[in-house]
Amino acid sequence: MGTVTRTVDETELAEWMRGMLTGFLLSATASKEDVELRRGGIDFSRTQGAFDDGRCVGTFRSFAQRITLPGGAAAPVSAVTNVTVSATHRRRGLLSGMMARELRAARERGDAAATLTSAEYPIYGRFGFGPAVSAASWEVDTARTGLDRRYGAPPCGGRVDFADGATVRELAPALHERVRTARHGVVDRDERWWRLATGDLRRSDWTEPFHVLYRSADGRVDGLLTYTADDVWTAKRPQNTARVRDLVAATPQAERALWHFLLTADWVMTADTGLRAPDDVLPLLLPDPRAARITVQADFVWLRPLDVPALLEARTYAVPGSLVVEVADPDGYAAGRWLLDAGEGGASCTPTTRTADLALGAGELGRLLLGDESAVRLAALGLVTEERPGAAARADALLRTSRRPWCPDTF
Numbered sequence: 001m002g003t004v005t006r007t008v009d010e011t012e013l014a015e016w017m018r019g020m021l022t023g024f025l026l027s028a029t030a031s032k033e034d035v036e037l038r039r040g041g042i043d044f045s046r047t048q049g050a051f052d053d054g055r056c057v058g059t060f061r062s063f064a065q066r067i068t069l070p071g072g073a074a075a076p077v078s079a080v081t082n083v084t085v086s087a088t089h090r091r092r093g094l095l096s097g098m099m100a101r102e103l104r105a106a107r108e109r110g111d112a113a114a115t116l117t118s119a120e121y122p123i124y125g126r127f128g129f130g131p132a133v134s135a136a137s138w139e140v141d142t143a144r145t146g147l148d149r150r151y152g153a154p155p156c157g158g159r160v161d162f163a164d165g166a167t168v169r170e171l172a173p174a175l176h177e178r179v180r181t182a183r184h185g186v187v188d189r190d191e192r193w194w195r196l197a198t199g200d201l202r203r204s205d206w207t208e209p210f211h212v213l214y215r216s217a218d219g220r221v222d223g224l225l226t227y228t229a230d231d232v233w234t235a236k237r238p239q240n241t242a243r244v245r246d247l248v249a250a251t252p253q254a255e256r257a258l259w260h261f262l263l264t265a266d267w268v269m270t271a272d273t274g275l276r277a278p279d280d281v282l283p284l285l286l287p288d289p290r291a292a293r294i295t296v297q298a299d300f301v302w303l304r305p306l307d308v309p310a311l312l313e314a315r316t317y318a319v320p321g322s323l324v325v326e327v328a329d330p331d332g333y334a335a336g337r338w339l340l341d342a343g344e345g346g347a348s349c350t351p352t353t354r355t356a357d358l359a360l361g362a363g364e365l366g367r368l369l370l371g372d373e374s375a376v377r378l379a380a381l382g383l384v385t386e387e388r389p390g391a392a393a394r395a396d397a398l399l400r401t402s403r404r405p406w407c408p409d410t411f
């Protein structure tokens, strides 16, 4: 019998997880604890497995997600994750089949797009995904920042305090919701996310982090920093690295105070920022920005448009204007010629017979939707075609945003 791809049921979870961990080169088996932990956080109707003679050789699942669009509206999307095909069965079309099924189901559910964070760049463009949110990471030499190490936080009227996991679960979700609606690219976090982040639910590789909350002068929780630190000493000198797991702040004061706290902490000689926004303010918060060395600058969240009017009508635009885009999509979901009309009272996006200004593929539309990429740049690369002179610059004026999108979460 050949390989069969289908949704999995509860009894197959251990085998499915073994397949996934093998595909990710993590482990040849899945521990009982990790299987039980996963059971509570998986929608089996959205979990596919490819089986060959009872052995799971392909894994794929999705979950409901909301991603913030420019202007603050949240688009319902299908987040794709845990994609693997066993080395023994690669390049036979198993991923292609699972992706086709998922995109069909997502469109039927009414999702505006599919999203994912891609393990390798070349995998998902062929399925209509484009890199929509990028990320950057810095390594900070704390001794060189020029920040005054005599003080733990700048004098801005607020305070920083360590917090335990239970306090974070109580206070941080509301903070995160404020951050989510204020910044496009941010995705929602459910209760399970917070339980996993704070050790209330633990995977076998869990290490306990430190949590620090920033409160404004009037006592509002405006920021959260979660980090781990190692314990390295050489010749009686601390050489410790602090690694940021999470830093979300609802105000510039909170953001400044939390970075200042971490970068001036005794014994912390290096800080690894983890993945941040590509235009994170961090380097410029330092009297000497060169103390922050960029270690990653790369694509991060990929987006596959499924419902073009829903996406273009829900976001806001920097200036009023109109644009006709001709979208090519072999799978059909985003295909068509669309008239975007952005005005003071909102935007409309309708099918049109007018001449197109720009022609592009679904993945390129995905790249432009959150305002991170430039149509002029894509035109220079031959990835979008200007059907009318100046159309790419007009698209940029409409679609680009003053701050770049940011997604704090890997999923």
Ligand SMILES: CC(=O)SCCNC(=O)CCNC(=O)[C@H](O)C(C)(C)COP(=O)(O)OP(=O)(O)OC[C@H]1O[C@@H](n2cnc3c(N)ncnc32)[C@H](O)[C@@H]1OP(=O)(O)O
Residues within 6 Å of the ligand: 023, 024, 080, 081, 082, 083, 084, 085, 086, 089, 090, 091, 092, 093, 094, 095, 096, 097, 116, 117, 118, 119, 120, 122, 123, 126
């Ligand atoms: C959202 C996430 O979970 S990201 C994690 C993705 N998983 C991994 O990277 C784990 C290791 N890799 C794998 O498990 C597999 O190789 C996968 C899932 C990336 C690909 O699965 P496959 O079943 O081999 O893909 P499939 O056979 O459908 O390939 C379709 C096409 O994509 C191409 N392709 C697939 N993977 C890659 C890749 N990593 N690099 C370049 N091209 C690729 C294939 O060559 C094929 O091209 P063709 O149509 O021109 O022949």
